[in-house]
Amino acid sequence: MASVSFHGIEKSFGTTKVIHGISFEIHDGEFMVLVGPSGCGKSTLLRMLAGLEEISSGTIAIDGKVVNDVESKDRDIAMVFQSYALYPHMTVGDNMAFSLKLRKADAKVTAERVANAAKILNLDPYLARFPRELSGGQRQRVAMGRAIVRDPKVFLFDEPLSNLDAKLRVAMRAEIKALHQRLKTTTVYVTHDQVEAMTMADRIVVMHDGRVEQIGEPLELYDRPDNLFVAQFIGSPAMNVVSGTVRRANGGAWVEAAGGVRWPLGHTAGADGQAVAYGVRPEHLSLGGGDAVPAEIIVVEPTGAETELLVQAGEAQIVLVTHGRPVVNPGDKIGLAVDPAMVHVFDQKTGARIAA
Amino acid sequence: MKMPTLKSVTTEAKLLLIGIPVLLWTLIPVYHLFLFSISPKESAFAGKLWPDHPTLHNFEVVFGQKHYYLSHFWLQLWNSLLIAVTVGMLTLFVATCAAFAISRLKVKGGRTIMNLALFTYFIPAAFLAVPMYKTMGNYGLLNNQWALILAMVTIAAPYSIWVLKQASDKLPYELDEAARMDGATPLQLFRLVYLPLMMPSLVAIGTYALLLAWNEYLYAFLLLSNDRQITLSVALGNFLAADDSPWELLMTVGLIYALPPAAIYYAFKRYMVGGLTAGAVKA
Numbered sequence: 001m002a003s004v005s006f007h008g009i010e011k012s013f014g015t016t017k018v019i020h021g022i023s024f025e026i027h028d029g030e031f032m033v034l035v036g037p038s039g040c041g042k043s044t045l046l047r048m049l050a051g052l053e054e055i056s057s058g059t060i061a062i063d064g065k066v067v068n069d070v071e072s073k074d075r076d077i078a079m080v081f082q083s084y085a086l087y088p089h090m091t092v093g094d095n096m097a098f099s100l101k102l103r104k105a106d107a108k109v110t111a112e113r114v115a116n117a118a119k120i121l122n123l124d125p126y127l128a129r130f131p132r133e134l135s136g137g138q139r140q141r142v143a144m145g146r147a148i149v150r151d152p153k154v155f156l157f158d159e160p161l162s163n164l165d166a167k168l169r170v171a172m173r174a175e176i177k178a179l180h181q182r183l184k185t186t187t188v189y190v191t192h193d194q195v196e197a198m199t200m201a202d203r204i205v206v207m208h209d210g211r212v213e214q215i216g217e218p219l220e221l222y223d224r225p226d227n228l229f230v231a232q233f234i235g236s237p238a239m240n241v242v243s244g245t246v247r248r249a250n251g252g253a254w255v256e257a258a259g260g261v262r263w264p265l266g267h268t269a270g271a272d273g274q275a276v277a278y279g280v281r282p283e284h285l286s287l288g289g290g291d292a293v294p295a296e297i298i299v300v301e302p303t304g305a306e307t308e309l310l311v312q313a314g315e316a317q318i319v320l321v322t323h324g325r326p327v328v329n330p331g332d333k334i335g336l337a338v339d340p341a342m343v344h345v346f347d348q349k350t351g352a353r354i355a356a
Numbered sequence: 357m358k359m360p361t362l363k364s365v366t367t368e369a370k371l372l373l374i375g376i377p378v379l380l381w382t383l384i385p386v387y388h389l390f391l392f393s394i395s396p397k398e399s400a401f402a403g404k405l406w407p408d409h410p411t412l413h414n415f416e417v418v419f420g421q422k423h424y425y426l427s428h429f430w431l432q433l434w435n436s437l438l439i440a441v442t443v444g445m446l447t448l449f450v451a452t453c454a455a456f457a458i459s460r461l462k463v464k465g466g467r468t469i470m471n472l473a474l475f476t477y478f479i480p481a482a483f484l485a486v487p488m489y490k491t492m493g494n495y496g497l498l499n500n501q502w503a504l505i506l507a508m509v510t511i512a513a514p515y516s517i518w519v520l521k522q523a524s525d526k527l528p529y530e531l532d533e534a535a536r537m538d539g540a541t542p543l544q545l546f547r548l549v550y551l552p553l554m555m556p557s558l559v560a561i562g563t564y565a566l567l568l569a570w571n572e573y574l575y576a577f578l579l580l581s582n583d584r585q586i587t588l589s590v591a592l593g594n595f596l597a598a599d600d601s602p603w604e605l606l607m608t609v610g611l612i613y614a615l616p617p618a619a620i621y622y623a624f625k626r627y628m629v630g631g632l633t634a635g636a637v638k639a
Contacts, residue, residue, distance in 0.1 A: 051536075051537075073536060081534060083528060089552040098535075099537075102544060
């Protein structure tokens, strides 16, 4: 169990700088998810923590001790790789026992730890098998077992679920989460899948182009994204964003978008005439009444519990999600009711949130 | 059953047209060798497809060392074996270490060294024979079996390094990273992860170097001259020194000499098939 802190981390490959000064803390026992699109530097950051990449500048500390110059094997961390990286010539049991054998641990202790990990992961029947004889999910569990037997200070996961099919991914997601709740080991988990991030994390670090965009609890990021990138990255279906200009008149405020569509602004964010990006999540829109934004339905996608509608409002295409099953058809003219309290406004140039 | 189309029949026919002559081309000399070895001396050149009186007498003469040219047959066979096995082992050791350093440890300049080594193949080995003779003379190794062993390792190593390096590159690098995080030193990585996974390629390369040395004539002829030091291939060459060469014995020894390589090849054939890495990473 340990805390991890990144301080002013930079990383260059040759002349290409891929990480531009990142600092944050991971608390003891926390499940921290690094999320971002491909190439944002999240895996590189994890590999630097693992000791598999050199740190170009800055320091990484585990439990307050700087580990920049400590070999990976001496950092007391264990990693689960995307490709599992199981030793193909060893049985499941030997795979899990390998690190302890290298450390010359007592044979009895080793056997005990392997048995214990196998029990936690339901791998008991497979200990004598080879990795090639296992399914994807089982291999994934062996990779986790290999990490567990070491009882490390920190677990690292590098996109561990991306090789699994959708159904198994959901199941393994719950397993990893349950495992963390049971072992309470500090965990750093890298993924590009924001749903994984939202469902598993205690806190999320959203990364983009080698920089941290925002750090916070999942719902905090969802409810109050600091900038346009986070707003659009977190949430599925993604937040609707319309470019427009703030207008204030007669005590009212709205954002005027291309085609003359007026989107209501509830709060006082943004000065009259300011160019902004107006964001509203699909579930904060509804089929609505008198002062609604006029729109036309393009596609109706019922999923059972809810219905997703793609509509055209002025020049913008907007997605809205309603519970239940509205009786509408493509081509219908409707009104979009916006809950003004749930609207996000960002500066069009910088993408920064304009505080309400 | 599907009717074969005209096109598939012609393709098949073309392949057979090439295949049958190639097969005969390969088999006829071997058959000739066999024919000589079971023919009595007087009828060896009779030109028949099967001798009138097939005999095992030639083998008796060879195994009993009952001819002037064959007085050291067993010793020379042993020399061949000893040299071939040593060359195989040494080449394997050198090439495996080099391939591991270049491919897995990513030693700086490793690729350049490998390419330089491969570059030596631009010069035919026969041209290098005389410089090699001179070099071994300088080392005082002439007429010492180590001269031949070192020369053969030199010739076999570049290709072996290249093949093993290509095979190493196919092992997922994440295995090394996982082992490093598990606490393995480079030596432990080499011994516990790399070697077991490379086994099929190692057997293939070991066999290659062993057979190369077993079949070598030119260097063996140049570097060794004492009857008790030479390999069987050189001894075979000495048969031709006389006007009345005992052809039936020459062919008998040749047949015996050709058997171990064939046996080794069939014994290790299964290792040459990959598939050991299945299950390490995603399919």
